[in-house]
Amino acid sequence: MPPPVVRSTAPHDILAPMVHVCFVCLGNICRSPMAEGVMRHLVAAAGLGDTIAVESAGTSAYHEGEPPDARSRAAARARGIDVGGRSRRFVRQDFSRFDYVIAMDTENLDDLIGLAPDPAAERKVSLLLAFDPASPPHASVPDPYYGGADGFGRVLDLCTAGCRGLIEHIRREQGIR
Numbered sequence: 001m002p003p004p005v006v007r008s009t010a011p012h013d014i015l016a017p018m019v020h021v022c023f024v025c026l027g028n029i030c031r032s033p034m035a036e037g038v039m040r041h042l043v044a045a046a047g048l049g050d051t052i053a054v055e056s057a058g059t060s061a062y063h064e065g066e067p068p069d070a071r072s073r074a075a076a077r078a079r080g081i082d083v084g085g086r087s088r089r090f091v092r093q094d095f096s097r098f099d100y101v102i103a104m105d106t107e108n109l110d111d112l113i114g115l116a117p118d119p120a121a122e123r124k125v126s127l128l129l130a131f132d133p134a135s136p137p138h139a140s141v142p143d144p145y146y147g148g149a150d151g152f153g154r155v156l157d158l159c160t161a162g163c164r165g166l167i168e169h170i171r172r173e174q175g176i177r
Contacts, residue, residue, distance in 0.1 A: 014177075019052045019174055020097060021166070023128065024112060025104040028058030028087040031141050031155055032104055033068035035128060037076050037083035038159040043165055051176055052167070057090035059111040064089060069145065077153035095121035102128045102166065105140035129158060131165030 019133045022105045036056035058064075066087045067073075076083040092115055095101065103109035109127055117124040127166035129135035141158045144151030170176065 032056035128162035
């Protein structure tokens with residue numbers, strides 16, 4: 001007797017493996033946790049929570065173990081987006097865990113490429129705003145840490161635009177409907 005057929009309850013017809021995304025900034029307390037929160041929010045709204053897993057990390061260990069900046073959490077909460085977790089450093093072994101490693105600025109991009117163990121890992125690294133067709137080439141998400149509250153809103157806007165484009169890119173590249 002043949003084994004039973006298992007059907008996915010996902011919005012697409014084929015059982016696709018989980019796609020893993022990691023957003024990376026310097027300290028993992030402002031930009032990358034906000035991008036993680038925005039991406040989770042958009043992934044859930046698109047019904048892709050069983051297909052796309054999202055995390056964040058930093059290129060430094062300055063704030064390791066700390067929660068996201070209170071201003072990041074407040075700005076996101078005002079938009080109905082949850083930003084949580086604890087800061088951690090992105091390490092070389094993370095390249096084997098993630099399909100997409102998304103840098104928030106060109107300095108993070110350079111640090112990640114320098115950390116990559118091989119060309120295949122380097123190809124996983126992109127700038128977030130490279131997925132926003134309205135952003136200029138090599139555009140960075142600015143660090144709002146030393147600025148005012150309005151900077152956090154601007155970062156959320158940029159993260160939203162970049163994450164929307166990233167979801168569409170992942171759909172195309174992975175064949176997800």
